[in-house]
Amino acid sequence: MENPSIIVRNISRSYGSVKALDDISFEILKGELFGFIGPDGAGKTTLFRILATLLLPDEGTASVEGLDVVKDFKKIRKILGYMPGRFSLYMDLSVEENLSFYATIFGTTIEENYNLIKDIYRQIEPFKKRKAGQLSGGMKQKLALCCALIHKPAVIFLDEPTTGVDAVSRMEFWEMLRRLKESNITIMVSTPYMDEASLCDRVALIQDGKIMKISKPDEIVADYRHELWAVRSGRFFELLSDLRAYPGIHSVHAFGQAAHVAFDKSGMTAEDLRKYLINNRHKDVVIEEIKPTIEDCFMELMSSEK
Amino acid sequence: MTNNENIITVKDLVKKFGHFVANDHLNFEVRKGEIFGFLGANGAGKTTAIRILCGLSYPTSGEVKVGGFDIYTQRNQIKRNIGYMSQKFSLYDDLTVYENIRFYAGIYGLGRKEITIKAAMLMKRLDLESAKDKLIRDIPQGWKQKLAFSVAIIHDPKIVFLDEPTGGVDPIIRRQFWNLIYEAARDGITVFVTTHYMDEAEYCDRVTIMVDGKIAALDTPSALKKTYSATNMNEVFLKLARATMVA
Numbered sequence: 001m002e003n004p005s006i007i008v009r010n011i012s013r014s015y016g017s018v019k020a021l022d023d024i025s026f027e028i029l030k031g032e033l034f035g036f037i038g039p040d041g042a043g044k045t046t047l048f049r050i051l052a053t054l055l056l057p058d059e060g061t062a063s064v065e066g067l068d069v070v071k072d073f074k075k076i077r078k079i080l081g082y083m084p085g086r087f088s089l090y091m092d093l094s095v096e097e098n099l100s101f102y103a104t105i106f107g108t109t110i111e112e113n114y115n116l117i118k119d120i121y122r123q124i125e126p127f128k129k130r131k132a133g134q135l136s137g138g139m140k141q142k143l144a145l146c147c148a149l150i151h152k153p154a155v156i157f158l159d160e161p162t163t164g165v166d167a168v169s170r171m172e173f174w175e176m177l178r179r180l181k182e183s184n185i186t187i188m189v190s191t192p193y194m195d196e197a198s199l200c201d202r203v204a205l206i207q208d209g210k211i212m213k214i215s216k217p218d219e220i221v222a223d224y225r226h227e228l229w230a231v232r233s234g235r236f237f238e239l240l241s242d243l244r245a246y247p248g249i250h251s252v253h254a255f256g257q258a259a260h261v262a263f264d265k266s267g268m269t270a271e272d273l274r275k276y277l278i279n280n281r282h283k284d285v286v287i288e289e290i291k292p293t294i295e296d297c298f299m300e301l302m303s304s305e306k
Numbered sequence: 307m308t309n310n311e312n313i314i315t316v317k318d319l320v321k322k323f324g325h326f327v328a329n330d331h332l333n334f335e336v337r338k339g340e341i342f343g344f345l346g347a348n349g350a351g352k353t354t355a356i357r358i359l360c361g362l363s364y365p366t367s368g369e370v371k372v373g374g375f376d377i378y379t380q381r382n383q384i385k386r387n388i389g390y391m392s393q394k395f396s397l398y399d400d401l402t403v404y405e406n407i408r409f410y411a412g413i414y415g416l417g418r419k420e421i422t423i424k425a426a427m428l429m430k431r432l433d434l435e436s437a438k439d440k441l442i443r444d445i446p447q448g449w450k451q452k453l454a455f456s457v458a459i460i461h462d463p464k465i466v467f468l469d470e471p472t473g474g475v476d477p478i479i480r481r482q483f484w485n486l487i488y489e490a491a492r493d494g495i496t497v498f499v500t501t502h503y504m505d506e507a508e509y510c511d512r513v514t515i516m517v518d519g520k521i522a523a524l525d526t527p528s529a530l531k532k533t534y535s536a537t538n539m540n541e542v543f544l545k546l547a548r549a550t551m552v553a
Contacts, residue, residue, distance in 0.1 A: 039476035041447055137348035163474060166347040166502055167540060168547040192474045207476065236509070237488045254481050256505035256538060257527070299477050 005030040005186040011060035013046050020046040022209040033181050035200035036190040043209040044190040048159045052082045065154050081148035081156035091133030098132050106151030117146045120176050138169035158189040174199045194295035205298055212301040224292040226250050226262035233282040242280045311338040313496045319368035321354050328354040330519040341497045343507050346516030347547050361385050373464040389458035392469035396454035399443040414461035428456050448479045455486050468499040504540035515546050522546045
């Protein structure tokens with residue numbers, strides 16, 4: 001077993017009467033790409049801020065690279081790269097100025113660690129004289145990542161780096177993270193996009209301040225306990241309500257062009273369902289068995305928690 | 307329901323900021339009662355176009371009509387006939403449920419009596435009567451979403467603009483929200499919606515994809531998938547957006 005880079009034990013944190021984090025425990029291994037998947041308000045940012053030594057927990061302990069987040073906060077800040085959800089850039093400084101500012105703060109230079117960032121920085125280098133405020137969202141994100149990496153941290157925290165970013169830039173960002181892994185940096189990243197889970201080594205599904213599950217993405221999918229079917233017909237929204245009215249169905253969720261339908265294991269067949277839908281005036285009915293996505297699993301866990 | 311009457315017509319819309327062309331000769335129509343998806347990468351020009359359609363910014367050139375009103379001369383009429391909601395800004399956290407409803411209804415120009423009636427109806431329909439005096443910050447996210455959408459259409463607008471209404475919300479609420487969108491469309495409200503979730507693009511009657519200030523594609527989701535030999539809208543989007551990035 002490799003050494004854990006991050007250890008969190010029974011962390012809780014409240015804001016007034018709202019419990020943002022409720023008795024959270026987990027470990028992240030050195031060099032792991034670990035994802036926190038959950039919607040706004042799940043507690044992701046609170047957790048990141050505690051581990052980045054910017055917020056004190058009410059209860060529990062946590063360490064990063066063997067350093068305690070409360071006692072050793074100064075040391076942690078030296079070995080940590082943090083890209084908060086809102087952009088951490090100075091909008092009235094140029095690309096190059098932002099980067100050299102961050103390098104100077106950490107007592108280093110762009111040249112010293114250029115190797116680590118060069119893949120990413122090359123994409124924005126043609127614009128190095130441009131002010132950060134005038135970059136597109138995708139380019140700001142790349143610059144912010146470079147700034148978080150410029151002091152060669154052992155660990156980086158990326159809090160929702162892909163929120164509000166389009167599908168193309170999201171894909172590119174994840175490609176950059178996969179490449180970064182080769183430098184053996186521990187990467188902790190959060191996202192509200194369920195489809196990004198499969199790009200992590202392991203993920204924690206988080207909702208209402210609690211971790212519902214921690215596992216490898218394919219194991220989460222393997223643990224899904226119902227038979228799952230993708231159902232289509234010409235009238236999509238009627239299809240959803242008709243499916244919900246059908247007895248013996250465990251859950252119905254819209255997934256783009258198809259509804260994902262989970263059967264209770266009570267001897268139901270796709271043929272029964274097809275007949276029912278045709279009786280309800282649905283045409284072009286297509287039913288096929290499918291493997292669940294992380295989003296299916298997430299919703300299943302959410303409803304079983306309640 | 308969708309019919310052939312156009313509720314938005316855009317002809318040769320151009321918007322420049324200095325030398326930068328944010329909207330480059332846009333041409334499209336939105337039909338009454340349809341769910342019209344407006345997609346595009348960041349910086350493609352979506353927000354610029356929406357601001358013009360809402361009467362918040364003038365085009366550099368081109369002809370634009372929204373709800374039958376001219377974008378240059380009838381902006382106040384336009385504002386009375388549209389609703390607007392985004393994920394980033396919708397309700398006031400430090401006002402109660404009832405105060406938010408009253409505030410928005412007032413902004414949208416409803417009279418005092420009408421506001422009282424509408425507010426009561428709305429809270430009943432959303433099952434929010436028990437939460438009437440609760441602060442927005444203390445109610446669950448799912449309720450907020452429903453309420454934000456309902457206040458955006460409290461004045462029965464012809465068109466509602468939804469700018470990334472589901473960003474960051476949980477997967478179940480996200481789906482419930484699309485049921486609301488669909489119901490509004492069934493009641494005859496035209497829905498103009500942007501999103502970064504490509505599965506949501508499938509729920510639109512028609513989808514336009516903007517790339518670099520231009521409309522790169524506009525059609526029904528099934529026709530787009532056919533044209534671009536894609537199995538889903540995500541592939542369509544990636545093909546269109548990537549093609550120009552490489553070029």
